[in-house]
Amino acid sequence: MHAGFPQIPSGLMRTFNLGMQDDDELKGLLSQSGGHLLAEGMAMAVRLGFSLILREGLLDEAHSHRAREFFADNFEITDPMVAGGKRYYQGRFLIRTRQAGDNMNVLVEFCPEPDKLYCTMPWGQALLPFEVVRSRTMDEAEAEQMERHVDLVIRFRDARTILGLIGQPDVDIVGLLLKNLVQLTGNVGHLFKLGAIGSEVQRLVGGLR
Numbered sequence: 001m002h003a004g005f006p007q008i009p010s011g012l013m014r015t016f017n018l019g020m021q022d023d024d025e026l027k028g029l030l031s032q033s034g035g036h037l038l039a040e041g042m043a044m045a046v047r048l049g050f051s052l053i054l055r056e057g058l059l060d061e062a063h064s065h066r067a068r069e070f071f072a073d074n075f076e077i078t079d080p081m082v083a084g085g086k087r088y089y090q091g092r093f094l095i096r097t098r099q100a101g102d103n104m105n106v107l108v109e110f111c112p113e114p115d116k117l118y119c120t121m122p123w124g125q126a127l128l129p130f131e132v133v134r135s136r137t138m139d140e141a142e143a144e145q146m147e148r149h150v151d152l153v154i155r156f157r158d159a160r161t162i163l164g165l166i167g168q169p170d171v172d173i174v175g176l177l178l179k180n181l182v183q184l185t186g187n188v189g190h191l192f193k194l195g196a197i198g199s200e201v202q203r204l205v206g207g208l209r
Contacts, residue, residue: 051129105143152186
């Protein structure tokens, strides 16, 4: 089980960096802030990073087909027990710090409302990126309640720890765990799923360059 842990926040942080890759203004804001402002920036960057491939699907039919393939591979689950024989991955993740009262809380949700996943384009149905991946911030009181309703909690020591990881191409999660800079709590299956999605986004983005 522990062997799987190091892969997950590393994939998350790489995807976070993808969402920030062309936004120097955002990077500057985050470097000068902590707490709630960091949470707002992180929510935006995580959403942009995970939806990077899906956003291409709104350009034309060819890109839309590629986005739907990515979605099918990573989010569609064959299930004969549900109507239509198919359901969607709906993992929920809460990113927090252990610093009391800093309001650094970000909720990331995949496919929270399946009936809103698609829109109609001239070539047919296309995925809506920000319906596949949603993220939002919350205060400490709501985050405390939310911990009981998510699949994984990623808790960093403080906002400074997160800021120190921004822009790093490789994150030594084993070292962070040993130094007690990050704690992971949740279902192991969801840990691997989050890492797999992040790795696939990074691989496909690399193919676009």
